[in-house]
Amino acid sequence: MNDEESRCERLKQHSLSIIKAHAEINLSADEYLSDQPLSSEEKKYYDECKQYYYMTKRPLISVSDEIFDHNVAIESLILKFGIDEDCHQFKLQNFLNNICSMLNITMHDISIKNIQNGSAILETEIFGKLESKDKALKIRVMYESLTDKMQEEIAKLNVFFLYMGSIEAFAKQQNYRSEIKLNPQFNRTYGPGHTYWTGELKDGRDRGGKPYYCPVGWQRNSLYIIDNLRARYKGWCICYHGTKFSFGLAILLSGLKPADNTAHGExxxxxxxxxxxxxxxxxxxxxxxxKHQNEYFKIGKDQYGNDKY
Structure with a gap:
């Protein structure tokens, strides 16, 4: 038995012990249903997360930046789950038994806050009895344990979204997401017959001394960032970030996070x-x-507030 098999076996045994410990608890979703409807921003965001889930067969996992900032004191942490089930049919206790075993936590580690209507949007507080630094450490360990295989297993529980962090950071993320605007006047298609040049572009702009060559064969879909963009980012070079398809979708929904492999620094x-x-x-x-092309890539509004693809 190799190391990975041994680890899986230990997790299996641990899962069985947790399920056994929870066997006498029988929580019902009806006890926690909230009358507060989802905001339009949240609903739209969850719909996009579902598209990610349908395409990748795994949940979108989002974690707040403060989790990785050792200088930030964290008072309260939540785990927020989006479950692709009718909240009135949602088997809360079965779900908790399974998710606790997968995340290597117990029912004593979490406190259920509410379940919102629509799909079952379950909000829980986690590690409420721990000190701030211990909360952050625990949640980082949990986040780093979410291997591709584990994410696939979580998806089998119909989880299309999982958020780890503070409720304040989650609200800011929703607001930021709703304010994203497209800037189609700067969209470009690069290549002969479109936007095209050979060699280093000589247009007099300060790009930090780095050359800018025509990205032939690519398209740019521009987002509105700030007025006077060129003046604000004078001296910044044009650069690119390559990643897997599923990661790219996650970036569109929840932003970039620092690299796990820090061979060249954080x-x-x-x-x-x-x-x-x-x-x-x-x-x-x-x-x-x-069927996914238009449903998912509706990512913002134009400068007039109209939805655009």
């Missing part, structure tokens, strides 16, 4: 070379089924 890794960034070592080509 931070988010990018390259001024699109050829380097799109290498299969980092990036992935994905054929998107037609």
């Amino acid at each position: 931070g988010i890794y990018a390259s001024p070379s699109i050829i380097y960034a799109c290498h299969p070592r980092y990036a992935e080509v994905k054929d998107i089924e037609p």
Whole structure:
């Protein structure tokens, strides 16, 4: 038995012990149903998370930045689950038994806050009895344990979304997401017959001394960032971030996070070379089924507030 098999066996035995410990508890979803409806921003966000879930067969997992900031004191942490089930048919106790065993926690570690209507949106407080630094450490360990295999197992519980962090950070994330606007006047298609040049672009702009070559064969879909963008980011080079398809969708929904592999230091890794960034070592080509193409990639509003694809 190799190390991975041994680890899986230990987790299995631990899961069985947790399920046994919870066998006498029988919580009902009806006890926690909230009358408060989802905001329009939340509903739209969860609909997009479901599209991610349908395409990737795994939940969108989001974690707040403060979890990785050792200088931030965390008073309260939540786990927020989006479950693709009717909340009135949702078997709360069965779900808790399974998710606790998967996340290596017990019912004593969590406190159920509420379940919102629609799909079952379950909010729980976690590690409420621990000190701030211990909460952050525990949640980081939990987050780092979410391997691809574990995410697939969590998806089998119909979980399409999992958030780890403070409720305040979650609210900010929702607000930021709702304010994303497209800026189609700066959309580009690069190549002969479209936007095209050869060699290093010589247009007089300060890009930090880095060359900018035509990214032939690519399209740019521009987002509104800030007025006077060129003046604000003078001296910044054009750079690219290559990643797997599922990670790219997660970035659209919840943003970039610092790299796990910090061989060149902490931070988010990018390259001024699109050829380097799109290498299969980092990036992935994905054929998107037609039924998902328009449903998912509706990512914002134009400057007039109209929904755009």
